[in-house]
Amino acid sequence: MKIILASASPRRKEILENAGLKFKVVKSDIEETVFEDETPEELVKRLSHEKAAYIADKNRAELVIGSDTVVAIDGKILGKPADEKEAYNMLKMLSGREHYVTTGVSMINREKGIDVTNHCTSSVKFKNLSDSDIYDYISTGEFKDKAGSYGIQGFGAVLVEYIKGDYFNIVGFPISMASDMMKESFGINIFTGSGLSE
Numbered sequence: 187m188k189i190i191l192a193s194a195s196p197r198r199k200e201i202l203e204n205a206g207l208k209f210k211v212v213k214s215d216i217e218e219t220v221f222e223d224e225t226p227e228e229l230v231k232r233l234s235h236e237k238a239a240y241i242a243d244k245n246r247a248e249l250v251i252g253s254d255t256v257v258a259i260d261g262k263i264l265g266k267p268a269d270e271k272e273a274y275n276m277l278k279m280l281s282g283r284e285h286y287v288t289t290g291v292s293m294i295n296r297e298k299g300i301d302v303t304n305h306c307t308s309s310v311k312f313k314n315l316s317d318s319d320i321y322d323y324i325s326t327g328e329f330k331d332k333a334g335s336y337g338i339q340g341f342g343a344v345l346v347e348y349i350k351g352d353y354f355n356i357v358g359f360p361i362s363m364a365s366d367m368m369k370e371s372f373g374i375n376i377f378t379g380s381g382l383s384e
């Protein structure tokens with residue numbers, strides 16, 4: 187079975203490549219709306235499924251993988267910031283506190299009728315950040331396109347006091363959980379490559 191990653195995220199591509207997987211990347215053009223009263227788990231599972239389903243409908247023989255990541259604090263869901271002001275507000279909210287990062291992963295193969303979705307949550311505690319720390323971080327531009335306005339894999343590492351849970355989940359793709367899903371639902375072994383075709 188061949189794999190398609192339904193994602194425009196360079197981080198997701200890199201994490202899957204580092205696990206030795208060969209795959210095609212196709213961006214999934216779905217509208218990322220948030221419904222009222224939706225929990226982070228419900229939201230990421232719905233969006234990762236929508237992303238995968240959109241591509242799987244047109245590529246029925248392939249295993250299509252979709253994913254979505256959000257940050258949550260005090261029952262509020264933080265997606266990607268629209269601008270620097272929103273990034274400042276998010277980072278101010280996260281300063282000195284622990285928050286959750288939740289990623290959904292969906293895997294669909296239409297031909298075999300397999301359709302599975304799971305989620306993974308990690309916590310991240312930020313140091314106390316002064317306004318000048320926040321402005322300096324924003325000036326790196328790294329906040330753009332990142333849920334919660336930071337990237338732990340870059341300068342964002344400096345903002346962190348500790349993490350609990352899977353690091354790769356925070357970066358946007360929980361490869362350990364995903365490899366379990368591949369094994370259980372598709373018989374794919376990441377180490378040996380069995381279950382995969384060139």
Ligand SMILES: Cc1cn([C@H]2C[C@H](O)[C@@H](COP(=O)(O)OP(=O)(O)OP(=O)(O)O)O2)c(=O)[nH]c1=O
Nearest residue numbers: 193194195254255332333336337338356357358
């Ligand atoms: C918290 C955090 C998020 N992120 C990124 C991961 C995701 O790419 C992004 C959240 O946006 P998503 O909407 O999950 O993904 P995306 O739009 O980048 O890609 P696609 O929908 O095409 O798959 O935030 C980091 O890179 N580092 C971090 O530390």
